[in-house]
Amino acid sequence: MLDSRNLLTGKRKYLYGLIVFSFISLVCLAFTMAGIDDFDFAKKEVLLRQIGHEILLQSGDSTSRVLPVKKIAENEYQISFEKDFTFRPDSLVNTTRRLLAKAPFASDYIVNVLNYGNSSVAYGYAISKNKKDDIIACIGRKQPRARYLINIKFRPAGINTAKNRYLLGSLPFLAFIGFIFFKSVKPRRAIPEGQYTNMFTLGSVLFDAKNRKLIINGKTIDLTGTESRVLLIFASSPNEIIERSRLQKEIWEDEGVIVGRSLDMFISKLRKKLEFDPNINIVVIRSKGYKLEVNS
Numbered sequence: 001m002l003d004s005r006n007l008l009t010g011k012r013k014y015l016y017g018l019i020v021f022s023f024i025s026l027v028c029l030a031f032t033m034a035g036i037d038d039f040d041f042a043k044k045e046v047l048l049r050q051i052g053h054e055i056l057l058q059s060g061d062s063t064s065r066v067l068p069v070k071k072i073a074e075n076e077y078q079i080s081f082e083k084d085f086t087f088r089p090d091s092l093v094n095t096t097r098r099l100l101a102k103a104p105f106a107s108d109y110i111v112n113v114l115n116y117g118n119s120s121v122a123y124g125y126a127i128s129k130n131k132k133d134d135i136i137a138c139i140g141r142k143q144p145r146a147r148y149l150i151n152i153k154f155r156p157a158g159i160n161t162a163k164n165r166y167l168l169g170s171l172p173f174l175a176f177i178g179f180i181f182f183k184s185v186k187p188r189r190a191i192p193e194g195q196y197t198n199m200f201t202l203g204s205v206l207f208d209a210k211n212r213k214l215i216i217n218g219k220t221i222d223l224t225g226t227e228s229r230v231l232l233i234f235a236s237s238p239n240e241i242i243e244r245s246r247l248q249k250e251i252w253e254d255e256g257v258i259v260g261r262s263l264d265m266f267i268s269k270l271r272k273k274l275e276f277d278p279n280i281n282i283v284v285i286r287s288k289g290y291k292l293e294v295n296s
Helices: 002-058 089-100 157-184 225-236 244-251 262-274
Strands: 070-073 076-080 109-115 121-127 148-154 199-202 205-208 213-216 219-222 241-243 280-285 289-294
Touching: 002 076, 002 089, 002 148, 089 109, 089 121, 199 225, 205 225, 225 244, 225 262, 225 289, 241 244, 244 262, 244 289, 262 280
Parallel strands: none
Antiparallel strands: 070 076, 076 148, 109 121, 109 148, 199 205, 205 213, 213 219, 241 289, 280 289
């Protein structure tokens, strides 16, 4: 009973440990993902500000500022400017293509140039990694000087894929940790007293528990695994009553099944193998269990 309690306590500790470890791992993962998001935004901001600066230079403005880039939606960003400017659509298309060409997150994106006052679209186009899917029109018309906003929306697949890969990449590690914990708490059969003693002397019989053998007057009798386990319980407590329920529990219950007549069958087999020594006998104690009687 004490062993069962200790095992249960140990299992609970390991389970709690696994839960705490998993929680910490998920928290760390969440912070890491937040860090990745921050880094991605910072990288996009540098490229988008560079686009803004080049557009101003192309319009002849080398003094006014590009205002801080804003994230206005998931995967969508806005470049705003301090003053009015003009632009040529072909120059804008070429500039975004050139600066975003090597960015892994910018394989597909949509650009909309908006009028600052009413957010109406002054010009727009779509760029795809498959050039035949590009949507570009009216590239020869120079746009009038005005206050513009430039919105660039990136296709989300690349970013989500990176997150998913990171998350999926962490699952095998968590699964491995879980396997180690659960392996450590694998149910073990109850250990009767005396199990660590390999040899037992029962009258003139020598019981080799480790090798599952009986040695009687130089003759060796082999025991099955279950016979050896049953006899080990008796040999650990000779001349003491062993309750039937204890034998059933320690021999069969940990395997998930108890067969009513199995115990009687193995007791009968052990009696036959011990009958060479009349001083040893397994007797039935009515309504209680069994006793291994060993007469000196």
